Amino acid sequence: AQSVTQLDSHVSVSEGTPVLLRCNYSSSYSPSLFWYVQHPNKGLQLLLKYTSAATLVKGINGFEAEFKKSETSFHLTKPSAHMSDAAEYFCVVSDLDSGNTPLVFGKGTRLSVIA
Amino acid sequence: SAVISQKPSRDICQRGTSLTIQCQVDSQVTMMFWYRQQPGQSLTLIATANQGSEATYESGFVIDKFPISRPNLTFSTLTVSNMSPEDSSIYLCSVDSGGYEQYFGPGTRLTVT
Numbered sequence: 729a730q731s732v733t734q735l736d737s738h739v740s741v742s743e744g745t746p747v748l749l750r751c752n753y754s755s756s757y758s759p760s761l762f763w764y765v766q767h768p769n770k771g772l773q774l775l776l777k778y779t780s781a782a783t784l785v786k787g788i789n790g791f792e793a794e795f796k797k798s799e800t801s802f803h804l805t806k807p808s809a810h811m812s813d814a815a816e817y818f819c820v821v822s823d824l825d826s827g828n829t830p831l832v833f834g835k836g837t838r839l840s841v842i843a
Numbered sequence: 844s845a846v847i848s849q850k851p852s853r854d855i856c857q858r859g860t861s862l863t864i865q866c867q868v869d870s871q872v873t874m875m876f877w878y879r880q881q882p883g884q885s886l887t888l889i890a891t892a893n894q895g896s897e898a899t900y901e902s903g904f905v906i907d908k909f910p911i912s913r914p915n916l917t918f919s920t921l922t923v924s925n926m927s928p929e930d931s932s933i934y935l936c937s938v939d940s941g942g943y944e945q946y947f948g949p950g951t952r953l954t955v956t
Binding site: 771822831 | 947
């Protein structure tokens with residue numbers, strides 16, 4: 729069974745500094761990996777996805793993530809944080825070969841951006 | 844991407860009552876999903892709903908408590924039955940994009956008093 733571990737429940741950065749949100753996964757098959765963002769009182773928005781193509785994935789709003797199979801990691805990064813990036817971020821895994829598409833969510837990382 | 848709407852957006856309900864949440868998609872989709880997000884927590888899948896068949900429930904969720912309807916390819920309902928304060932959560936529906944990811948509705952914020 730697949731699972732996701734988000735290593736930090738809360739990350740705080742200063743505006744203009746890099747962002748790193750860490751995610752490790754466990755999957756029996758070939759995983760699809762996603763990062764979703766949830767702003768306060770808003771729905772979930774897909775930031776980016778990995779589905780066995782290029783290991784460095786670029787998403788919206790300047791975010792990117794690198795799939796590292798040897799480390800079973802899919803960390804989310806952004807070179808320069810903006811105040812509007814403050815939100816809850818979820819790392820999500822799904823198995824490509826398992827025949828259905830249930831998503832398994834990590835517990836989330838709350839990103840705070842300090843002016 | 845699909846546009847998904849949910850009704851109601853929020854509600855406050857008395858314990859022991861039931862609430863039906865509606866999910867409408869602007870295009871035909873095969874699979875729809877219902878999730879629960881308890882306060883300060885991550886999302887947990889309740890069930891998968893395919894049109895024309897019974898919903899498939901995840902461990903810990905039962906049809907008597909969370910009956911689901913899927914009458915056509917653009918609509919589904921989730922009922923939260925015999926509510927207790929522990930049912931206070933955000934309930935979200937999502938649809939399969941056909942490209943592995945899912946698109947989510949805005950959620951229904953339920954408070955049970």
